[in-house]
Each structure stands twice: as structure tokens, then as C-alpha cells.
Amino acid sequence: MDTKPVNQxxxxxxxxxxxxxxFSALIPLMTVVNYSVQDIFGPGEAYWVGVEWFQEVLRxxxxxxxxxxxxxxxxxxxLIEIPLGVAIALAMPRSGWKVSxxxxxxxxxxxxxxNVIGTIWIIFxxxxxxxxxxxxxxAGLTFDHxxxxxxxxxxxxxxxVWHWTPLVALLAYAGLKAIPPAYYQAARIDGAGPWxxxxxxxxxxxxxxxxxxxxxxxxxxxxxxxxxxxxxxxxPGNTTTFLSIYLVKMALGQFDLGPAAAFSIIYFLIVLxxxxxxxxxxxxxxxxxxxxGGPQG
Amino acid sequence: MARxxxxxxxxxxxxxxxxxGDFALKPLDHVWRDGGAYALLGPSGCGKTTLLNIISGxxxxxxxxxxxGERDVTDLPTxxxxxAQVFQFPVIYDTMTVYDNLAFPLRNRGASDAELDxxxxxxxxxxxxxxxxxxxxxxxxADAKQKISLGRGLVRPDVNAILFDEPLTVIDPQLxxxxxxxxxxxxxxxxxxxxxxxxxxxxALTFADAVVVMVDGEVVQMGxxxxxxxxxxxxxxxxxxxxxxxxxxxxxxxxxxAQVGAHAIPLPCRYPTLGADAGRVELGIRPEFVHxxxxxxxxxxxxxxxxxxxxxxxxxxxxAGQDLNLTAPEETVVPAVGARxxxxxxxxxxxxxxxxxxxxxIEREAA
Numbered sequence: 001m002d003t004k005p006v007n008q009x010x011x012x013x014x015x016x017x018x019x020x021x022x023f024s025a026l027i028p029l030m031t032v033v034n035y036s037v038q039d040i041f042g043p044g045e046a047y048w049v050g051v052e053w054f055q056e057v058l059r060x061x062x063x064x065x066x067x068x069x070x071x072x073x074x075x076x077x078x079l080i081e082i083p084l085g086v087a088i089a090l091a092m093p094r095s096g097w098k099v100s101x102x103x104x105x106x107x108x109x110x111x112x113x114x115n116v117i118g119t120i121w122i123i124f125x126x127x128x129x130x131x132x133x134x135x136x137x138x139a140g141l142t143f144d145h146x147x148x149x150x151x152x153x154x155x156x157x158x159x160x161v162w163h164w165t166p167l168v169a170l171l172a173y174a175g176l177k178a179i180p181p182a183y184y185q186a187a188r189i190d191g192a193g194p195w196x197x198x199x200x201x202x203x204x205x206x207x208x209x210x211x212x213x214x215x216x217x218x219x220x221x222x223x224x225x226x227x228x229x230x231x232x233x234x235x236p237g238n239t240t241t242f243l244s245i246y247l248v249k250m251a252l253g254q255f256d257l258g259p260a261a262a263f264s265i266i267y268f269l270i271v272l273x274x275x276x277x278x279x280x281x282x283x284x285x286x287x288x289x290x291x292x293g294g295p296q297g
Numbered sequence: 298m299a300r301x302x303x304x305x306x307x308x309x310x311x312x313x314x315x316x317x318g319d320f321a322l323k324p325l326d327h328v329w330r331d332g333g334a335y336a337l338l339g340p341s342g343c344g345k346t347t348l349l350n351i352i353s354g355x356x357x358x359x360x361x362x363x364x365x366g367e368r369d370v371t372d373l374p375t376x377x378x379x380x381a382q383v384f385q386f387p388v389i390y391d392t393m394t395v396y397d398n399l400a401f402p403l404r405n406r407g408a409s410d411a412e413l414d415x416x417x418x419x420x421x422x423x424x425x426x427x428x429x430x431x432x433x434x435x436x437x438x439a440d441a442k443q444k445i446s447l448g449r450g451l452v453r454p455d456v457n458a459i460l461f462d463e464p465l466t467v468i469d470p471q472l473x474x475x476x477x478x479x480x481x482x483x484x485x486x487x488x489x490x491x492x493x494x495x496x497x498x499x500x501a502l503t504f505a506d507a508v509v510v511m512v513d514g515e516v517v518q519m520g521x522x523x524x525x526x527x528x529x530x531x532x533x534x535x536x537x538x539x540x541x542x543x544x545x546x547x548x549x550x551x552x553x554x555a556q557v558g559a560h561a562i563p564l565p566c567r568y569p570t571l572g573a574d575a576g577r578v579e580l581g582i583r584p585e586f587v588h589x590x591x592x593x594x595x596x597x598x599x600x601x602x603x604x605x606x607x608x609x610x611x612x613x614x615x616x617a618g619q620d621l622n623l624t625a626p627e628e629t630v631v632p633a634v635g636a637r638x639x640x641x642x643x644x645x646x647x648x649x650x651x652x653x654x655x656x657x658x659i660e661r662e663a664a
Contacts, residue, residue, distance in 0.1 A: 185355050186388035190449055191376040191405035200401075204391040 035261035053262035063263065065238065066246040067270075070222060073156075073242060077221040080161055082214060085168025086206070090198070092173055106166040118230025121159045145232065149239035152232050156240060159227060164220070168213045175209035176202060211282040215275055222271055243267055299366035299457050301329040301352060301490060306361035308347050314359065321347045323514040324360065329458070329492060334484050336505035337494045340537070344514040345494045349460050352492065353380040365457055376405075381450025382460040386467055387442035389434040395421070396430040399448045406453075420452045423483065440472045447480075451487065458490035465500065477504060498538050502526075510534050526583075528646065530653040535581050535646075541611060541622045544587070548580045549573060550647055553659055555580050558617030560596055565643045566656025579648045584611065586644035587623035595637025603631050614638065 036053055040046045057063060092102050112120070127133040127144050136143045145155040179201065187197050225244035228234065234241035234249070241249075247267065251260035308322040317323060322344040329335060337345045350356040352363065354375035362371045370378055390398050399417045408416075421427045424444045429437060434445055443464060450459045461480075465473045481504065484491050495501050501508050502522040509519045510533070517531040518524075529535035535543030548555045548562075550571040555562045557580060571578045589595075589612065598614040598621070605611075610625045614636065623638060625631065647654045 180386065182384040182386060182388050185350075185375075185382070186384060186446070186449075188355065188375040189353065189380065189382050190402040192401070193405070196405065200390045200392060 032261045032264050035257050036265055039258055049258065053258040054266070057259050057262045057266065060259075062238065062241075063243075063246060066241050066243050069239075069241065070243045073224070074218055074221045076157060077160055077164070077217055078214060080157070081165045081168050081217055082210065084161065085165050085213065086172045086203075086210070088165065088169040089172035089176055090202070092169070094177070103170070106169055109163050109166055112163075114226040115230050117159060117163055118227045121155060121227075122231055125155050147236055149236055152236060152240050156228055156231060159231065160221065160224075163227075164217060168217065171209040171213045172206055175206035179205045207282065207285075211279065214278050214282060218278060219271055219275060222274070299368075299490075300331045300364075301458060302364035303327045303329075303352075304362045304364060306348075306351060306358045306363065308344075308351060308356065308358045308360075320359075321514055322351070322358075325516055327509070327516065327519075329490055331490055332488045334481070334491045334504065334506045335493065336501035336508045337492060337511060338498060338501040338508050338537075339496065339511035341496055343511045345496075345511055346462055347514075348511070349382070349462055349492065349494050352458070353382045353460055354378045355382075379453065379455050379457045380460060381453065381456050381458070382462065383443070383446045383450060383464045385463045387439060387446050389437075389442050389445050391433075391435040393434055394430065395426055395432055395434050395437070395445060398434045398445050399426075399430075399452050402449050402453050416452050416454065420448045423451070423486070424448050424479075439467045440469070440476060443468060443476070451483070456489055458492060461491065461493040461495075463495055464493075465495075473500075480504065498540075502538075510537065512537075527644075528653065529581070532579060532581060532648050532651045535583070539583055539585075541584055543581050543583050544621045544623075545648070546580045546582075546617070546619055546621070548578055548647075549575075550578060553656075555645070555647065558619075560617055562596075562640060562645070563642055564645050564647065564656065566647075566658050568647055568654060568656040571647070571649060571654075576650045577648075581646040581648055582640055582644055584622040584624045586641040587621065588639050588641070589623070589625055589629065589631065590637050590639040592637070592639065595639050598636050598638055600631055600633065600636050 037048065037050060038046045039049050088106075093099050109117075122130075124130045125133045125143075125145050127137055133143055133145075142148075143151050145151045183201050183205070184197065187201060192200070223244055224242055225248070228240045228242060229245055229248075232240045234245045247260060247263055250256050250263065303325055305324055305326060306322065307320055307324040309320045311319050314320055325348070337348065339345050347356060351358045354363075354370070354373060358371070362369055364370065365378070390401060393401065396417060399420055400413050403413045403416060417430075418427070421430055424447065426441065426444060426448065429441065434442065437445070447459075447464070450456060465476060468476060477500065480491075493501070493504055495504075502525075506521065507519060508522060508525055510517050510525065510531075512533050518529065518534045520530075525534055525538050529538065529543065532543070532545050536545065546557050548557045550556070550564070550568045552570070553564045553567045555564055562580070596616060598616045601613045601615055601620075603610050603612050605627075607627075609627055610629060610631070612623050612625055612629075612631055614621050614623065616638070647656065
């Protein structure tokens with residue numbers, strides 16, 4: 001009954017994209033999949049192992065610990081950087097020459113290569129010669145990020161917050177600048193206080209940019225490698241061994257390519273899943289209709 | 298409710314204004330009668346919004362005082378002035394329901410729940426929003442959002458005046474008529490002072506009891522729509538109001554005769570002699586009061602074109618070397634050559650440097 005002419009030439013139109021995506025994503029990803037389901041000793045010496053590597057990785061206690069540390073780290077990053085970035089954006093000047101000055105100062109940490117950041121903070125926090133390390137020890141607090149796990153975490157968090165909060169602040173600032181003045185004028189006429197203005201105007205209007213900020217900071221902090229690698233190398237002990245560091249140790253240090261490949265796929269799925277959850281949550285927060293129209297205090 | 302008095306108000310956006318050119322709003326005295334419906338009409342950038350924001354307190358004037366009744370409110374912040382303002386683009390609180398949006402100004406002022414609920418439901422009924430009270434405000438159409446903006450003004454029982462800053466800009470044309478009618482109705486019902494800023498003359502003329510025409514930061518005329526149409530006191534008003542605007546022809550005046558090019562035109566009034574040295578002397582006549590004629594004493598003109606606007610025709614002619622518009626009934630056959638026109642003498646106005654000049658009516662003199 002279908003009399004429509006069949007024309008497959010349309011595939012030619014999408015072919016270039018398919019080729020590019022194949023080389024940029026699919027083929028490298030398939031290599032990983034390939035390693036994750038086989039035990040490969042060398043060319044021609046590959047044995048099918050099915051989901052064995054996945055089972056092994058999922059049972060690995062050290063991986064569980066690294067995963068827990070990773071969630072703790074990303075959770076702290078979001079909890080500190082998002083509110084702090086919004087607070088900085090609110091405090092920034094809205095016009096005049098000060099705007100350029102503040103923007104340049106804020107953007108500086110974002111321009112530094114990541115491993116250099118680690119190096120800067122190693123020197124900065126060294127208990128013998130670093131400004132921060134010496135100052136805090138002189139203040140009577142023992143501080144040594146190479147020996148004390150808590151100090152290592154504090155240093156990492158300080159570095160991370162210093163490095164990335166400006167990005168959140170810049171995004172939030174862009175969101176604030178996009179609010180038409182009529183909203184503030186209407187709020188004054190309605191007698192709204194500063195808290196109401198923030199809660200009912202500024203925060204909802206920043207929803208879009210904050211969604212981007214949360215996703216970027218989550219993904220980026222969840223994949224963190226260079227900074228802790230340079231600063232602590234994953235130590236002391238394993239206390240700052242995050243997923244990437246553990247993965248590299250597994251793949252390059254021990255050359256366990258099979259488990260490392262299985263681990264990579266799981267890692268990728270976790271990032272994908274959480275990014276999706278955050279996106280959905282932020283898109284829907286405060287948007288559901290309430291059934292009644294009753295008073296609400 | 299209160300009379301609003303502007304006493305020598307002027308405003309400049311520059312910190313140290315040097316001359317009159319630096320002022321967005323030139324010195325102005327004006328009284329807005331309690332309960333009046335005013336339109337503030339003028340082209341974009343003429344200072345209308347500045348004036349409105351001075352009344353509501355969003356801008357502190359560079360000079361002058363603002364009085365609400367017997368009270369000087371110049372230094373009072375917006376939230377203490379009991380003024381409502383509706384902006385060009387609807388302002389709604391995205392995360393709130395329609396109900397909460399309407400209740401917001403009352404909650405901020407600490408109204409009791411029972412009082413608040415009664416007011417919100419009353420306003421929702423008047424604005425036809427009852428069915429949407431439980432919905433998120435951001436999901437509504439532009440006109441419903443603009444109604445919410447208006448509703449947040451109406452919900453306060455003590456409002457002195459509601460100021461509208463081109464509130465119908467984003468509304469579809471057919472809904473514009475509906476909302477405008479609703480506004481007029483609300484005005485009659487609640488009897489608050491309304492000041493309505495617009496650059497659309499139809500909106501101003503249909504809405505207001507009194508229209509204030511502004512240009513370049515100055516009020517050039519205030520009057521009823523009829524007054525503005527029939528006796529514009531300034532050539533700008535004549536030109537800005539009406540479609541097409543008033544014809545303005547440079548002339549000289551001797552007694553009761555205007556000389557336009559080679560043509561002597563009799564005037565309804567006698568004027569002091571205004572020769573070439575009297576400044577800019579102009580004859581103003583609306584296109585509606587210029588007619589094509591078959592009589593031999595009509596003034597010969599060259600027809601340049603005819604626009605058919607539906608209800609009538611707009612005929613563009615050249616008269617004494619100058620462009621002139623006139624309207625003619627729809628069925629008129631416009632001759633291609635040899636057209637002649639006549640003026641309704643009683644409708645001729647004489648302006649000097651833009652200002653209307655009062656002459657001495659001829660009939661009275663004869664009697």
C-alpha cells in the first residue's frame with residue numbers, strides 16, 4: 001500500500017557526521033568496551049571473560065572507598081562553590097570601571113593550567129617555606145598536608161574553591177545582569193525586602209545559569225585528577241585517592257587493562273546518570289503546579 | 298486617594314547638568330486630579346517614563362517637590378508612597394502561583410490572612426483570573442501576566458494612583474481593546490487616579506479624560522481628546538495627533554488674511570500683522586477640514602497620490618509648492634489634473650514659533 005518512493009540517498013547527508021562521531025567517540029569507546037569484556041595479553045592473545053571484570057571491579061573495596069571519597073569531594077564542592085559564587089556575584093558592582101577590575105581578578109585562577117595550580121598550592125601550603133603553611137603553624141595550629149589526611153582535604157578544598165568558584169560567580173553574575181530593571185522596580189512597589197527580591201526574583205532568574213554551573217562543577221570535580229595528583233599524589237595513604245587517580249594507578253601502575261576498562265565504563269555511566277538527575281531536578285524545582293489556590297504563609 | 302501635585306519638577310540623568318539640553322525632563326508644574334484618568338502621550342524618549350518614575354518614587358527628581366494631597370512625598374521611598382505601577386513588560390514572580398503573586402504586596406505589608414484572602418479573591422474576580430489562581434504564573438499568556446501585574450496594584454486597598462508605562466505593548470491587538478475596556482471599567486469602579494503612558498495616540502485618546510502631550514522633556518499641551526484634535530496649541534500636537542497629522546504651511550499674516558505662496562487665504566480671526574520678520578509663522582489645518590471642490594474659486598493643486606485607507610481616502614497634493622494632505626470620502630473620484638481645494642475657514646489656526654496665536658474672531662467684530 002505504501003507508494004512513497006524509497007530514497008536512501010539521505011544517508012549521504014548524515015554520513016560526514018557519523019564518520020566524525022565514529023572517530024571522536026564511538027571507536028575509542030568501543031576499544032574500552034573491547035578491553036572490558038576480554039582478557040588481553042597481547043596481539044592475538046585475547047580471551048572472552050564476559051562480565052567478570054565488572055564483577056571484580058564492583059567487589060573491589062578500594063574502589064568503593066575511592067567512590068565514597070569522590071562523592072564526598074563533589075558534594076562539598078557543590079555545597080561550597082555554588083552558594084559562595086552566588087554570594088560573590090550579588091556583591092559585585094553592576095556598572096562602572098570596577099566591573100572590569102573585578103572580572104579580571106575573578107578570571108585569573110581560571111587561566112592557570114591545572115597542574116600549575118597543584119604546584120602553586122604545594123609551595124603555598126608547605127609547612128617549612130609556604131606562606132600559608134608557615135602562617136598557620138605560627139598561629140599555633142599544626143598543619144601538614146603531606147602527613148595529615150584532614151589537612152590534605154582542607155588544602156584540596158581550598159585549592160578547588162579558589163580555582164573554580166570564580167566560574168560560578170561569573171555565570172551567576174551574567175544571570176543577574178540579564179534581569180530587567182522592571183523586576184526590581186516592581187518589587188520595590190510591591191514592598192518586597194532584599195531577601196524576597198533574592199528568593200523570588202534573582203534566584204529563579206538565575207536558574208538557567210546555575211543549572212549549567214552545577215553540571216559543570218559536578219562533572220569537573222567528579223573527574224578531578226591533575227590537582228590532587230600533583231598536590232598529594234592520592235595520599236597520605238589513600239585518603240585523597242579519587243576515582244581518576246585510582247583508575248590511572250590500576251591501568252598504568254598495575255597494567256590491569258581489563259578491570260580498568262570495566263571501571264571506566266562504570267565511571268562514565270555514573271557521571272552521565274548524576275548529570276541527568278541534576279539537570280532534571282534543577283529544571284523542575286519550584287515549577288510544579290499546586291492544586292489549590294489557598295493562602296500560604 | 299489623593300491629588301498629586303508636581304511642583305517645579307525637573308530631572309537630569311547627569312550628575313551635574315549644564316544646560317537645558319541635559320535635562321530629560323524640563324521644569325514642570327502639574328496637578329493630577331484625584332480620580333482622574335490621564336494619558337501621557339509623546340514620542341519615545343520624550344521624558345514620559347521619567348515623569349512616571351518620579352511620581353512613583355523610583356527616580357528622585359533633580360529639582361522640585363512631589364505632593365500627594367497635603368503631604369510632601371519627595372523623599373519617601375517607593376514602597377511608602379502607596380503607588381502601583383504596571384510596566385511595559387509583564388512582571389510576575391515566576392515561582393509563585395497566581396494567588397501568591399496577587400497576595401505578595403499584601404504579605405509584604407503584613408496583612409492578616411483573612412483580609413488578604415478576601416482582597417485577592419475580589420481582585421481575581423474583577424480581572425477574570427479566578428480560574429487560574431492555583432496555577433504557576435509563568436505558564437500564563439502575556440495578557441494574563443499583564444493582568445497579574447495590574448492585579449498586584451489593585452489588591453492594595455490604599456493605593457493613591459496606578460501608573461501604567463505602555464502596558465499593552467506586548468499584548469495582541471484584539472486583546473488590547475478588551476484590556477483597555479476593562480481598565481476603563483475598573484477605573485469607574487474603584488475611582489483611583491490613573492496615569493497612562495503611551496506613544497500610541499489611539500490608546501491615549503480612547504482611554505483618558507485628559508491627555509498630556511509631551512515632547513523633548515516638556516509638556517506642550519494638556520486637554521481633552523477633542524481639544525487636542527480641534528485646537529492644538531502647538532504645531533507638534535497638531536502633527537503628532539491625527540492620522541495623517543495636521544498640515545503645517547509657512548505663511549505671513551496680515552489682518553484676517555494669510556498669504557501662502559501666491560495664495561491669499563481668509564482666516565476666521567483678525568491677527569496683528571505677522572510678516573517675514575515675525576519669526577516662524579505657520580498656518581495649521583487638519584486634513585479632515587480640507588476638501589476637494591469643483592468651484593472655480595478653489596485653490597489649484599497638483600495631485601501627487603491617493604492612499605485608500607478603507608474608511609476614506611487620503612489625497613496627497615502639492616499646494617503652493619508645499620506638500621499637503623486631505624481626506625476625502627471613500628467614493629470620491631480624484632481628478633488627475635485640474636484639482637482644486639477649499640479650506641474650512643473656521644478650522645484654520647495660526648502658529649508663531651510653534652505656539653498657537655489667539656486672534657480676534659471676525660464675527661464678534663462685525664456685531
